Amino acid sequence: xxxxxxxDGELDEGTAAMVRAHVAGCDGCGREMAALQALRDAMKxxxxxxxxxxxxxxxxxxxAAAASGRRPPKPVRALPRWLAMAASLLLVAxxxxxxxxxxxxxxxxxxxxxxxxxxxxxxxxxxxAATSNVDVVSSDRHTVRPWFAGRxxxxxxxxxLSAQGFALLGxxxxxxxxxxxxxxxxxHAQHVIDVFVLPDDAQGVTDGAGETGMIVxxxxxxxxRRVMGVQVWAISDLDGQELTAFADGLxxxx
Amino acid sequence: xxxxxxxxxPAEGGRGxxxxxxxxxxxxxxxxxxxxARSEQDAADIVHEAFLRAVRYADSFEGGNARGWWLAIVxxxxxxxxxxxxxxxxxxxxxxxxxxGEDGLPADSGRNPEELAHWSQCAGMITELVExxxxxxxxxxxxxxxxxxxxxxxxxxxxxxxxxxxxxxxxAREMLxxxxxxxxxx
Numbered sequence: 307x308x309x310x311x312x313x314d315g316e317l318d319e320g321t322a323a324m325v326r327a328h329v330a331g332c333d334g335c336g337r338e339m340a341a342l343q344a345l346r347d348a349m350k351x352x353x354x355x356x357x358x359x360x361x362x363x364x365x366x367x368x369x370a371a372a373a374s375g376r377r378p379p380k381p382v383r384a385l386p387r388w389l390a391m392a393a394s395l396l397l398v399a400x401x402x403x404x405x406x407x408x409x410x411x412x413x414x415x416x417x418x419x420x421x422x423x424x425x426x427x428x429x430x431x432x433x434x435a436a437t438s439n440v441d442v443v444s445s446d447r448h449t450v451r452p453w454f455a456g457r458x459x460x461x462x463x464x465x466x467l468s469a470q471g472f473a474l475l476g477x478x479x480x481x482x483x484x485x486x487x488x489x490x491x492x493x494h495a496q497h498v499i500d501v502f503v504l505p506d507d508a509q510g511v512t513d514g515a516g517e518t519g520m521i522v523x524x525x526x527x528x529x530x531r532r533v534m535g536v537q538v539w540a541i542s543d544l545d546g547q548e549l550t551a552f553a554d555g556l557x558x559x560x
Numbered sequence: 561x562x563x564x565x566x567x568x569x570p571a572e573g574g575r576g577x578x579x580x581x582x583x584x585x586x587x588x589x590x591x592x593x594x595x596x597a598r599s600e601q602d603a604a605d606i607v608h609e610a611f612l613r614a615v616r617y618a619d620s621f622e623g624g625n626a627r628g629w630w631l632a633i634v635x636x637x638x639x640x641x642x643x644x645x646x647x648x649x650x651x652x653x654x655x656x657x658x659x660x661g662e663d664g665l666p667a668d669s670g671r672n673p674e675e676l677a678h679w680s681q682c683a684g685m686i687t688e689l690v691e692x693x694x695x696x697x698x699x700x701x702x703x704x705x706x707x708x709x710x711x712x713x714x715x716x717x718x719x720x721x722x723x724x725x726x727x728x729x730x731x732a733r734e735m736l737x738x739x740x741x742x743x744x745x746x
Binding site for chain 1: 579581583584587589590591595604607608611624627684686687690701702704705710711712713726729730733736737
């Protein structure tokens with residue numbers, strides 16, 4: 307009964323280990339797991355993922371320009387004057403293909419950075435929604451760090467900040483830019499803080515050296531710091547000031 | 561305060577905000593509806609309609625999981641759209657189940673490792689089999705395998721208990737495997 311939840315990564319680490327141990331010794335369950343994996347692989351490989359067509363993107367982002375298209379959306383409400391002006395400027399711009407391209411080009415450099423933030427945010431939210439947001443449960447940093455050996459490219463600096471009220475819950479492996487990275491999970495009051503430890507050449511961080519000010523995405527706060535020679539991102543719904551104190555605490559650690 | 565202006569303010573401030581919230585998930589929304597509605601033009605119209613709804617209900621977003629909030633609106637829009645155009649009241653119901661899958665195949669079919677190895681070699685057929693699943697099952701397995709939503713996220717989106725998500729997902733997988741085995745045989 308637990309095979310599919312185990313296969314879908316829905317079990318806590320202890321139960322999952324039990325199921326895996328059983329599967330290893332049971333032919334029937336082993337075949338069943340292989341079959342599930344074969345189906346998943348086949349779906350991943352074969353099912354076309356349909357991307358939103360540009361015309362839809364235009365209708366959402368730029369209703370004025372899209373109105374010249376085939377199916378004008380009904381205006382829901384009168385636009386405020388500044389938005390109407392901006393929209394008509396965009397319309398003029400889009401009349402000239404060259405201009406439009408330049409406008410899009412200027413948009414691209416920000417993309418890898420946004421992709422990175424997007425990965426961090428979705429990793430964080432996914433973990434919060436899961437039954438367990440840690441793969442290795444331990445408040446002992448000497449247990450957590452070795453656990454990551456061989457699992458990720460960059461070993462995380464595990465830092466004890468319990469004196470400042472940030473308890474280490476454990477760690478997990480997550481994916482950022484398609485690469486496996488270590489995530490340390492801390493808790494402060496009822497707030498969970500994920501610390502993503504990224505390789506220096508991770509997509510989207512041109513120079514991992516600098517610190518960032520508070521970045522806010524989907525109501526979550528994100529901060530970049532350099533900690534013991536590696537770059538980390540802290541993400542949490544913790545308020546900005548406390549997260550800054552936490553990140554600075556990490557950065558100061560030796 | 562003039563009630564009209566009070567009503568306008570959040571909606572207009574909402575458009576930019578909603579745009580920022582949903583743009584990263586526009587492809588996910590389109591992909592889901594495209595798979596459910598099986599038509600490009602319909603999918604684009606439904607997602608656009610959902611966007612307008614999202615702007616109208618911008619206040620209902622209380623922070624947190626923007627994708628879940630947005631996909632729930634998209635799904636509701638899809639359901640009311642199909643009710644309106646096709647007169648089908650509940651297209652994601654599971655009534656078709658009784659007919660499909662119970663075709664007298666032994667429960668074990670499709671579990672033979674050699675057969676499974678062939679999955680990967682017949683890409684087009686998988687798309688066909690998934691499209692042939694009843695919509696309620698197609699939806700769950702796509703949310704899990706393509707969007708990689710957790711059981712919890714799917715349950716929230718469909719507003720059903722997690723146990724229902726699990727049984728529907730297991731059923732969808734079983735049906736795909738049976739259908740596959742039947743193809744191999746036929």
